[in-house]
Amino acid sequence: MGWIEVQAPGLLTTVQDRGRRGYEHLGVMVGGVLDDYAAAWANRLLGNPPEAAVLEMTLVGPTLAVVEGGWAALAGADLGARVDGEPWPPGTARRLAAGSVVRFGRAVRGARAYLAFAGGLDVPPVLGSRATDLVSGFGGVEGRALVAGDRLRFGDQEAEPARAPVDTCLVRDVVRVLPGVRLERFPPTALERLAQGVWRVSPRSDRVGLRLEGPPVVDTPMPSDAISEAMAIGAVEVPPSGELLVLLKARGTIGGYATLAHVVTADLPVLAQLRPGESVRFRVVGEDEALEAVRRLWATLTWPLERPEAEGPAAAEPAAAAPERLVVPAPSWCVVWRANAPGERPLVEVGDRVEAGQPLALVEVMKVFTPLASPARGTVTAIHFADGAVVEEGAPLVELAVERT
Secondary structure (H helix, E strand, O other): OEEEEEEEOOOOEEEEOOOOOOOHHHOOOOOOOOOHHHHHHHHHOOOOOOOOOEEEEEOEOOEEEEEEOEEEEEEEEEOOOEEOOEEOOOOEEEEEOOOOEEEOOEOOEEEEEEEEEOOOEOOOOEOOEOOOEOOOOEOOEOOEOOOOOOEEEEOOOOOOOEEOOOOOOOOOOEEEEEEOOOHHHOOOOHHHHHHHOOEEEOOOOOOOEEEEEOOOOOOOOOOOOOOOEEOOOOEEEEOOOOOEEEEOOOOOOEEOOEEEEEEOHHHHHHHHOOOOOOEEEEEEOOHHHHHHHHHHHHHHHHOOOEOOOOOHHHHHOHHHHOOOEEEEEOOOOEEEEOOOOOOOOOOOOOOOEEOOOOEEEEEEEOOEEEEEEOOOOEEEEEEOOOOOEEEOOOOEEEEEEEOOO
16 A cells, blocks of 8 residues: 655645535535546546545645655646656656655646546545535545645555646636526526626635626626525526626535526536636537537547656656647737637637647638648647637647657
């Protein structure tokens, strides 16, 4: 068995898994990891089952001492992880030797990182899950965030150095939504105003939900006198205060605020990676696009892992063989569009595999529209612009993980 000891806990580090399902009728929230996609990749890199417990680290990561060594994998946000001073990039698995120290810093991209251990973290399950419920105070380690001196045990199964073939952190400033199930409670223009606004993530956000500050979607406060009903994860609520509340996995099971929209399942990981002060916009889509998006996203978890080729001790050091990345820049000062025409489906999404010459975006210069072609075959790992964004020459637009030939 492997052991780690917490030397410094970071801002909010908890034990999480996929959450508790089947108890919402009793008022028990699902909880678990906020970014299912990143956590799934951390476990996949080690060959763990998807439900294996991991560490979720938020904005500022912990310092961990390896008491007994074993295999571990990192995914999600970049918190500047280092093992004995050497960088440890997200999306990679490596062996941690006894006596090593793993240090995380502040988030430089994304908000939440996930650290998995071969065999999973060994804490007592509660109601079939090892997830920490901070509101109710059970699960994980005594129902709380980790503190200095905590020791965690994990399995002893073997693994191999590995890299994910895609970016495990979905960072975007556009989130897709479906119209809400109580749309009739809103004025006809509310959904359109939601799609036109730019919203800022409030520092008062937490695991229960994101609070978003921005222009009002209604001219008069929405009443909160409706009979409480089941509330979906990803619901975009409009309380009387006028700010938006986007519910995350630690939300309560019922509520009475009017729900204007619902974030599609494929973009829930995007919500988990938004940091306080960052901006986000909403794009209304239909059910077909929502279903296709989640199918494409989770299909990437079936792609083959990359295995770094190295000898000796360097075999466990993935930083020496980082994925080959290619950033496609803006050719000039221009307006960039994600689709060929407003309202059409994006040309590419994160996780799409593209061929050389395939359009990645539409570039508008002086009312002249030109497709921005992919310079190589690869996988789209990041899109660095919002639809209709004005960008300067050389600004990064699309990032690719280039396929080696």
